[in-house]
Amino acid sequence: MASHRRPKQPSRARVTFFGAAATAAATVGITATSAQAAPQPTIDEVQAEVDSLYEEAEAVTEEYNGAKEREEELEAAVEDLQDSAARGQDELNELRGSLGSIAAAQYRNGGLDPSVQLFLSSDPDAYLSRASTLDQVSGRQAETLQLIEGKQRILDQQRAEAADALAELESLRSDLGDQKETIQGKLSEAQALLNQLSEEQRAQIAAQEAADREAAERASRAEPRGDITPVEGSGYAVAALNYAIGKLGSPYVFGASGPGSFDCSGLTSWAYAQAGVALPRTSQSQAGVGTRLGASELAPGDLVFFYGDLHHVGLYAGNGQVVHAPRPGQSVEYIGLNVMPFQFGVRVA
Template sequence: MASHRRAKQPGRTRVTVLTATAAAAVALTSQGANAAPQPSKNEVKAKVDKLYEEAEKATEKYNGAKEEQDKLQKQVDGLQDKVARGQEELNTLRNNLGAVASAQYRSGGLDPSLQLFLSADPDTYLDKASALDQLGSKHSDAIDEIQSKQRALAQQRKEAQTKLTDLAEARTELGAQKRQVQGKLNEAQKLLNSLTAKEREALKEEQDRANRASTASRPDLSKVDKSGGASDGKSAKPASSRAAAAYAAGVSKIGKPYVWGASGPNSFDCSGFTSWSFAQADVQIPRTSQAQANAGQRIYSQSQLKQGDLVFFYDDLHHVGFYAGNGQILHSPRTGAVVRYESINNMPFKFGVRI
């Protein structure tokens, strides 16, 4: 008689393990199928460069907010000093008037005719009486002066309070722009951190190589028009003595790093570099690139540019540098770069400005 045995069923624990393993395998397969591929080094570089450009835009807004804050702070300080001086003058006037009133009160105990009768020297008394009449007139003038000073002081205090309110708003705007710049830079750093150490090193070497190449020597100006004309777009004849001095100051800072919000002498952003350079030539120009665009005569043709002219880029004019000659500019480019020469065609040129 045949023997039939029932097949052994797998234990509950074994089934659970097998099920979990299968589920995990399915999940991993699904994730592998749906996961986006890691961006390449070049793709990351393009995104980082874009973020650096956006950070530069925000930097110029930050510079504008900082300039406004500094201007308001000076105005507030001046008004507060004026109020303090006005209060001191008012206190002095009040004290003087109080002293006069007190003296009159003390001398007013006797009737004037009796004082004259009792006086050993009537002529001296009459002189004093005349002086007292004049003093009464001065007394009235002093009261008028005090009232006028009080009105002026109230107006100055009101103006100072308004400026303090404006200053608080400027500080809020400054903080917002600072956070925006830092946010862009942090985002760029996260992208760089997503690369392998080898890829990051390769990008750094590319940037270092670009810095070395563009700071090692000046642009080739051997074909400069010796007559000083700029019709071929290659003239290095300075636009003016002021521009020549500013450009020379800029050249002395080649190799200094770009730092957002910096205006020298050891680090610069783009407009900080140009404003610092002109300051060395005893020429004060605005701090931001957008304001510098209105600081002189505009030149729309590259062929008319001369060495030392300011050159502006992008529709919103968020970048500025110096024209160096032969189609080259001298500027402080962006985060990670240094003050260096570069082709004017590397960015969308808008116009030049001659100071």
């Protein structure tokens, strides 16, 4: 979701001014011709604010992706625990049934053994502690009761773990809803700012972005790529890159990981998965999967990370170019390595 241009960082005064002007205009509907109208924000100020909102939204998106990954892990863990508990209960019922059969046989033959009476009137733990002093347990019954005791303990533990995991899952799902609302709010705010501009002003922003991109590519002496020609080479990194190249033009959708749409880390994780390599879901986690590299050390297929908090990631395509999923309203594309604030690359181990 990263911007295609290095956003101009407005001063604190400019941001405050912009926010005040926008709020005033939205609240009381002051027109530009009114004698008391606040100055309208400039195109540069609008673009800087929009870029900032998109960056904030992408940072929250990566938090959302991490939470979604944890949600999937918890769902699998809960399912496993519940399955294990169900199997444990069946085994426990079978053991208790076998002990009940012994009781029935003893009753038919003239009465219940005291040990069986004791078991049927209390829990296994109490039975074993009392029976051990009374020496009332036959070898086979003692073994069965010890199995029951052990399985009951395991079953209780599994049920407690499942309950804890379900509670965490419920809390996580609430957090996911809040994060989704935050992302949507920032995207809506960015769109509202752009909607304040005229069609001509929006065209000027698009033209400026294109000019900034060209300037950055010229500065890096990179030759822009625009086709889907596969990169030659072998290994899973090149294979992952070619899978990503095959998705050029696919739309950006926050939280998406293919195959029809992607966010930034969704594209990289999907591409490497097609090449047979599992990557973590978030850009920050992906930054720790291999050896860090400087710009001069990059090879096709290496992961490349941008911004200080590493909230954006792409795949190095060679010749100073990166394949990435940019931001809402845009599609998977090539971009120059230096268009965004590059931090480092990672060669997947």
